[in-house]
Amino acid sequence: MAxxxxxxxxxxxxxxxxxxxxxCTVDHKKIGIMYIVYALIFLVxxxxxAILMRIQLARPELHFMTAAAFNRLFTMHGTTGxxxxxxxxxxxxxNYLVPLMIGARDMAFPRLNxxxxxxxxxxxxxxxxxxxxGGSLLQGGGAPAVGWFAYAPLTSPAFSPGHGTDFWILSxxxxxxxxxxxxxxxxxxILCMRCPGMTLGKMPLLAWMNLVTAGMIxxxxxxxxxxxxxxxxxxxxxxxxxxxxAGGQPVLWMHFFWIFGHPEVYILVxxxxxxxxxxxxxxxxxxxxxxxxxVAATTGIGxxxxxxxxxxxxxxxxxxxxxxxxxxxxxxxxxxxxxKIFNWLATLWGGKIRFATPMLFCLxxxxxxxxxxxxxxxxxxxxxxxxxxxxxxxxxxxxYIIVGGILFGIFGAFYYWFPKxxxxxxSEKLGKWHFWIMVIGFHLTFDFMHVPGLLGMPRRIYTYQxxxxxxxxxxxxxxxxxxxxxxxxxxxxxxxxxxxxxAVAGNDPWDAWTLEWATTSPPPDYNFSTVPTVRSRRPLWxxxxxxxxxxxxx
Amino acid sequence: MRKFRLRGWVRRAWRAGLLVLCSATVSFxxxxxxxxSPTNIFAPDSTPAQSIFRISAFVLEITGAIFVVVFSLxxxxxxxxxxxxxxxxxxxxxxxxSNQMELAWTVLPVLIVVVLFLSTAQVIHRVQDAxxxxxxxxxxxxxxxxxxxxxxxxxxxxxxxxxxxPVSTAQADQPTFLKLLSADVDxxxxxxxxxxxxDLIPNHPNTTWIDPHQPGIYLGQCAQFCGxxxxxxxxxxxxxxxxxxxxxxxxxEQPAVNDPSVAIGRTLFIAKAxxxxxxxxxxxxxxxxxxxxxxxxxxxxxxxxxxPNTPExxxxxxxxxxxxxxxxxxxxxxxxxxxxxxxxxxxxxxx
Numbered sequence: 023m024a025x026x027x028x029x030x031x032x033x034x035x036x037x038x039x040x041x042x043x044x045x046c047t048v049d050h051k052k053i054g055i056m057y058i059v060y061a062l063i064f065l066v067x068x069x070x071x072a073i074l075m076r077i078q079l080a081r082p083e084l085h086f087m088t089a090a091a092f093n094r095l096f097t098m099h100g101t102t103g104x105x106x107x108x109x110x111x112x113x114x115x116x117n118y119l120v121p122l123m124i125g126a127r128d129m130a131f132p133r134l135n136x137x138x139x140x141x142x143x144x145x146x147x148x149x150x151x152x153x154x155x156g157g158s159l160l161q162g163g164g165a166p167a168v169g170w171f172a173y174a175p176l177t178s179p180a181f182s183p184g185h186g187t188d189f190w191i192l193s194x195x196x197x198x199x200x201x202x203x204x205x206x207x208x209x210x211x212i213l214c215m216r217c218p219g220m221t222l223g224k225m226p227l228l229a230w231m232n233l234v235t236a237g238m239i240x241x242x243x244x245x246x247x248x249x250x251x252x253x254x255x256x257x258x259x260x261x262x263x264x265x266x267x268a269g270g271q272p273v274l275w276m277h278f279f280w281i282f283g284h285p286e287v288y289i290l291v292x293x294x295x296x297x298x299x300x301x302x303x304x305x306x307x308x309x310x311x312x313x314x315x316x317v318a319a320t321t322g323i324g325x326x327x328x329x330x331x332x333x334x335x336x337x338x339x340x341x342x343x344x345x346x347x348x349x350x351x352x353x354x355x356x357x358x359x360x361x362k363i364f365n366w367l368a369t370l371w372g373g374k375i376r377f378a379t380p381m382l383f384c385l386x387x388x389x390x391x392x393x394x395x396x397x398x399x400x401x402x403x404x405x406x407x408x409x410x411x412x413x414x415x416x417x418x419x420x421x422y423i424i425v426g427g428i429l430f431g432i433f434g435a436f437y438y439w440f441p442k443x444x445x446x447x448x449s450e451k452l453g454k455w456h457f458w459i460m461v462i463g464f465h466l467t468f469d470f471m472h473v474p475g476l477l478g479m480p481r482r483i484y485t486y487q488x489x490x491x492x493x494x495x496x497x498x499x500x501x502x503x504x505x506x507x508x509x510x511x512x513x514x515x516x517x518x519x520x521x522x523x524x525a526v527a528g529n530d531p532w533d534a535w536t537l538e539w540a541t542t543s544p545p546p547d548y549n550f551s552t553v554p555t556v557r558s559r560r561p562l563w564x565x566x567x568x569x570x571x572x573x574x575x576x
Numbered sequence: 577m578r579k580f581r582l583r584g585w586v587r588r589a590w591r592a593g594l595l596v597l598c599s600a601t602v603s604f605x606x607x608x609x610x611x612x613s614p615t616n617i618f619a620p621d622s623t624p625a626q627s628i629f630r631i632s633a634f635v636l637e638i639t640g641a642i643f644v645v646v647f648s649l650x651x652x653x654x655x656x657x658x659x660x661x662x663x664x665x666x667x668x669x670x671x672x673x674s675n676q677m678e679l680a681w682t683v684l685p686v687l688i689v690v691v692l693f694l695s696t697a698q699v700i701h702r703v704q705d706a707x708x709x710x711x712x713x714x715x716x717x718x719x720x721x722x723x724x725x726x727x728x729x730x731x732x733x734x735x736x737x738x739x740x741x742p743v744s745t746a747q748a749d750q751p752t753f754l755k756l757l758s759a760d761v762d763x764x765x766x767x768x769x770x771x772x773x774x775d776l777i778p779n780h781p782n783t784t785w786i787d788p789h790q791p792g793i794y795l796g797q798c799a800q801f802c803g804x805x806x807x808x809x810x811x812x813x814x815x816x817x818x819x820x821x822x823x824x825x826x827x828x829e830q831p832a833v834n835d836p837s838v839a840i841g842r843t844l845f846i847a848k849a850x851x852x853x854x855x856x857x858x859x860x861x862x863x864x865x866x867x868x869x870x871x872x873x874x875x876x877x878x879x880x881x882x883x884p885n886t887p888e889x890x891x892x893x894x895x896x897x898x899x900x901x902x903x904x905x906x907x908x909x910x911x912x913x914x915x916x917x918x919x920x921x922x923x924x925x926x927x
């Protein structure tokens with residue numbers, strides 16, 4: 023009578039369950055990887071946009087594309103880069119690493135974590151839906167054409183008819199909710215979920231820096247969200263926040279945007295600092311130099327960066343004392359930043375430096391971030407900025423930070439933690455090819471991009487007249503892109519190939535010291551079978567060197 | 577043996593580096609005679625731009641020095657402390673930090689910041705709070721999508737796209753003060769050799785000033801993204817000797833030439849509604865949306881500095897403006913070839 027039988031799941035059902043497993047997951051590691059993969063896809067998309075723009079600008083008066091298409095491309099390139107590449111990839115790494123490094127089994131709010139990821143994901147997809155929302159695709163479809171900081175009143179219906187701007191507003195609103203959710207989660211996780219023995223003073227620097235970043239996200243995203251709501255009301259409900267015809271103030275938008283926009287730069291760069299602060303010591307074989315000073319400097323940057331936003335507005339016509347104030351606050355940021363660079367330098371000093379690929383990217387970060395920081399001081403000098411702002415010099419400066427700094431840091435992080443995430447090593451040989459070709463491409467493009475700015479070339483122009491002396495510099499800039507594309511292709515190939523065929527990593531391939539290397543690669547669900555107990559900042563050092571543990575000195 | 581060869585290589589690299597440095601210096605020196613660019617910010621020719629240039633050079637020196645020191649330290653550390661082939665396998669001595677060193681590299685940058693801030697604040701004050709002398713030439717510049725209107729309130733006329741100002745010499749100081757307004761979206765007035773940029777923002781009047789030291793033409797362009805044709809919103813500043821400037825002012829003050837031979841064109845200018853946007857003083861055309869055409873033929877360029885003002889270009893422009901300058905707001909107006917010729921002929925009399 024009983025017809026109970028065991029049915030084996032069909033292969034198809036199994037693959038369906040794998041997909042469902044990822045779609046429904048609340049595991050911080052899977053969510054972290056989804057953030058990272060999502061961001062990599064958008065990195066490729068924004069890279070393609072950059073390639074098209076660099077073709078158009080390679081020579082004066084080219085007609086490769088129309089002005090309308092170009093204006094849409096740079097808007098999408100900038101918006102994508104900040105909100106759908108840099109933020110998700112950094113939040114993704116944080117998501118993956120923070121619980122592992124503090125000995126926790128997941129984030130504090132796993133469901134909120136999944137919710138935050140999907141909000142960010144929908145935001146990006148929604149932004150790109152604008153391409154299909156009107157107009158010819160060759161002209162950029164219905165994509166927004168207002169620049170990534172979307173100054174009013176260009177965003178008003180009179181000057182931006184159609185719905186491109188609405189797509190832009192809504193996608194950032196949605197993604198902003200995701201970022202705030204992620205930030206709440208980071209703060210709660212780091213404050214409440216650390217394993218026994220891990221006081222705040224024994225927490226890895228990566229966790230500290232993610233804590234500061236999360237705090238800044240909470241403060242900075244809110245004004246952006248508020249501004250988007252006001253702009254929405256202006257466009258649809260007839261309010262006049264930014265409408266000059268009815269007494270509204272376009273300058274108000276600038277303040278709202280940049281009080282988000284400048285902390286945002288640090289929200290992106292501090293997680294990159296975090297990678298450097300973890301990778302540099304391991305490959306120098308030394309403890310990080312000046313841990314308390316690094317924490318203080320990070321927190322200092324977090325606070326000071328909330329008071330520097332109007333250095334984006336030196337040409338807007340603020341009173342002289344207003345300009346002077348923001349010169350001072352901006353220059354003050356150089357002090358904690360300098361402390362960091364010197365501490366990293368001191369970490370290298372007296373070490374035994376191993377030039378593995380993660381370390382190469384970190385060392386390049388140091389040199390390039392130094393240059394990006396120094397051009398930042400030039401831009402902080404308001405009179406110099408009157409010449410440099412909105413020119414190609416400023417474009418070169420922030421790409422130096424975002425590509426030469428943050429992206430190099432992210433590449434370092436990939437080579438360092440890919441073995442932990444997948445259980446397999448990335449090829450060192452391909453990694454070195456990737457590194458050197460990227461270095462060449464980066465410097466060809468972004469070193470030479472400074473020059474047309476000094477020669478008076480404004481940003482966001484789809485073409486320029488011959489006779490301005492900008493042609494040759496733009497040509498070199500565009501040629502550098504070829505090298506960067508080659509480097510990225512090697513990187514992608516390396517990841518795909520190594521995922522299937524790479525050398526097996528083992529738990530601790532780099533002989534490192536933080537808790538993520540104490541578990542298997544990839545880590546099991548819930549990370550640790552028994553929750554670890556730590557006595558110092560480098561728990562694995564203590565285990566490896568029982569004769570000379572860190573806790574005797576800290 | 578190997579060591580020796582390495583040294584030879586280093587010497588050769590050093591010599592090559594020196595050569596590159598020297599040739600770079602020479603080409604920069606040569607740049608003063610044959611300029612790198614007509615919009616080079618390091619070739620200032622007006623007091624605000626020169627003040628900016630001096631503080632820029634100072635900042636470049638300081639940041640350059642910081643760069644050399646920190647770069648050398650980093651490079652030294654990376655080379656000196658690399659893991660050797662004959663490594664003993666032990667971890668290096670672990671150093672956790674040093675309060676004295678932290679203090680040193682906190683205080684030193686603080687001192688540099690203080691110096692930089694004080695010298696910067698001084699220049700901000702000098703440029704931004706400069707008092708307008710009673711005899712300054714006044715111009716109100718109004719940014720439009722995608723052209724510039726210049727009103728001369730002291731002389732009661734306005735013109736477009738080509739700003740004329742008198743030269744200012746050590747003997748006869750003659751600055752021009754510009755009030756910057758916008759008719760639509762944000763723009764930015766940037767003529768790199770004369771001054772830094774200042775934005776034109778609706779509901780937020782700004783000012784800037786220039787006192788060019790040499791007669792000639794200074795180029796620039798809008799530096800705040802303002803819409804489709806932003807790239808072709810170009811700027812031209814004509815700096816003239818005082819007598820040339822007075823002659824130009826006198827000519828601009830006159831009403832438009834009334835040439836009876838182009839009466840048909842003049843009628844068409846009304847019939848085709850051109851007058852709704854353009855002003856031709858002395859006729860009923862008093863539109864404010866587009867450039868003032870009273871003395872159109874006194875200008876070297878059309879379409880905001882994009883094209884030389886030749887009869888062919890003018891005709892091509894009137895025939896279909898957005899086809900010439902993508903995004904231009906002047907519409908294509910339906911007219912026959914003959915009408916086009918007649919309107920162009922009329923405009924060519926507006927000397």
